Amino acid sequence: MSASDGAGVGVGPVLHATPFAQAVVSVIEDENEHVLVQDEGAYLRVLAPRVCRLSRAGLEDATGTAIRFPGDLEIVMSSFTGVMQLTDDGAVWRLASEPSVDPAPLAGDR
Template sequence: MTETHVKMVGPVIRGVDADLADAVIEAVETDNPESEVTVDDRGGYIRISVPQRCRLTRTSLQDALGHDFTLSQLEPSLSSFAGRMHTGDDEIVWYLDRED
C-alpha cells in the first residue's frame, strides 16, 4: 500500500503581531474555501499551510483587519514561506511547480 504525502504551501508569519497573524489566517481561509487550512502556532512564528496552492487576496486581508492594507506591508511580517510565491498588488499565491 502506497501512502500519498500531500505537499503544503503557504506563508510563515512572525508571531509578534497577533492581530495581523489572525487576519492572515482568516483571509487565507476565506480565499481557499475548498481547501483545508492548517495553522501551526510556534509562538515566535505561525505557519499557515494549504495543500498544493494557497491564495491570499488584499480584499480578504483588508476585510479581516478592518482597514486598508497593501500586500507589500505584509513583507516585514513574512518570515518565510513554503512553495513558490507569486506576488501582485491584489493577491499573493503560493504554489508548487510539480506534483512530485
C-alpha cells in the same frame, strides 16, 4: 494534512505571530480549503495543499484598513514554503509543479 491523507504537500507563509498575522491566517482559512496552521510560539506556519491564496481585498475586509501589496504582508512574513507570486491584488503560494495562478479573481470568489 499529510501525504497519507491525500492532501499532498503543503505551501504557504510563515508569519511572525502578531494581530495582523492572525488576520492573514483568518483570510487564508476563508479563501482556501484544508488549511493547517501550526502555532510555533513566535511564528505561525500556514499550509494549504498544493496552492494557498490570499487576496488583498479579503485582508482589507478583515482588518478594516487599506492594505498595500507588496509591502504590508512582507513585514510579518519571515519565510514561506513553495513558489510565491505577489501582485497588487494578492499573494499565491504554490507547488513549483502547479501552473501560475492569478490572485486577482479571489475577491469575487469568496
